[in-house]
Amino acid sequence: MTTITAHTHAQEQYTTTSARLAARLSIHNYNTAPLSWFQFAQTFIPKHGSILEVGAGTGALWQPDAFPSSQIQSITSLTLTDFSPAMCSTLSSDPSILSLQSQLPVTIQQCDATSLPFPSSTFDTVVANHMLYHVDDPLVALAEFKRVLKSGGKLVVALNGLDHLKELFEVGEMVGRGSTIKGLAKITAENAVEQITKVGFEEVGRERFPGEFRVPGVKPVLEYLDSVGEVDMEEGKREVVRRVVGERLDREGGWFRVEKNMVLFTARKP
Template identity: 80%
Template sequence: MTTTLTAHAHAKDQYTTTSSRLAARLSIHNYNTAPQSWFEFAQTSIPKHGSILEVGAGTGALWSDTFPPSEIKSITSLTLTDFSPAMVETMSANPSIISLQSQLPVQILQCDATALPFPDSEFDTVIANHMLYHVDDPLSALSEFKRVLKTGGKLVVALNGLDHLKELFEVGELVGRGSTIAGLAKITAENAVEQITSVGFEGVDGQRFPGEFRLPGVEPVLRYLDSVGEADMEEEKREMVKKVVGERLDGEGVFRVGKNMVVFTGRKP
């Protein structure tokens, strides 16, 4: 399929040809202090019945847990999309996705979030997990989500707040690896309810993921900051990161990183 991709330039540079940067980002979740993983937390907001569409599904990580048959027996179909050919390729080879395909119809497509190739009122649930801030026109994407939802269908959107990973990006700014999303995102946890409501969704509400990340050493910081750029940091910058983070580790024993991750839900009237 040929599409006109409306992800902004940073997202195209980061994700079009590789899924490794996303994998590096996700590795910070190994140090989550909440009793649930992020994906377990997000899954509690997703109805396990009817037809489900996830837009911007990345590597398919949201579906990488093993689900008991009782949780998926009422799902009639699962459709996973992403703008990136590399993500679509990774999803298609994801063992968990392959396992799900033996239990229910699963379709994987490359497409644009603002021009979904589906008819009106096609899905019972539409999910956008940490992807809307990569879109130049998130209101157009939200309108598309509403279009393809059935009346009464549920929208599930996950977004970060502007202070998400604040401590990590404060270090990153010292070496030119600050948060690009903070400067580019047109939708964040702070304005999500207003924007989702503005396109006609009702009952919009958010649940914040509790806890923080506690990094035991400097390597997770280096790995994350490397993933922010197109190449790994130069040795001089890596040494600066080691020094700053090392001082924090000497004082507290861990490098604490705050998170602001919120799952918003709404309903198509």
């Protein structure tokens, strides 16, 4: 049996359910940038040859609004992996992924990011969208990404900075729902270039996703903070969130503004 090396928090959050990830992704509904995060990320993913996404989650990168069928033509295969059986089940039943499977070879496989079950030099592109901070040893994962890439192949990695969602987690810290990843992550937007180059990638580029999140009420904040834990918050803590966010909404004209620090890194295997 393959040993899964995602850290304990990630296993608790994602192994048996995709609901918590879906709840957190809903914050993107309040993005002020002209493109969604997934549309932005797709502009950096080459649309040719064989593509591997490691930690594909719920498959949000491959929904039609981010990845229209017109971009499929030169892609020879798409492989989506995740360490979580629940995520793989979600991917296997997702209507958009099923539609893609009728247009090009799409493989869904459960596996560990630090021990990919693919031969060396298999893929033209490897994508890791907001997943490396869930891995206990990101350098091992990056080395695996390099191993399975062909010479000249492209790496696309998305990571958050330490101040990502600062205002949201300031509220969370008041009720015991601070940023777990902030304390656990061994790779962030701040040190990513160093780690990507350390394993031998070249031509590292860095692009920050513009804009902020403007949340129009308390409910999305409650749902996000609920998703951070294993169970929903107690009513007393929910009341604290309602009060603090409500005061902010009153001060800022009906918006709870949340800063984002989402960065997309690209690199090339020599």
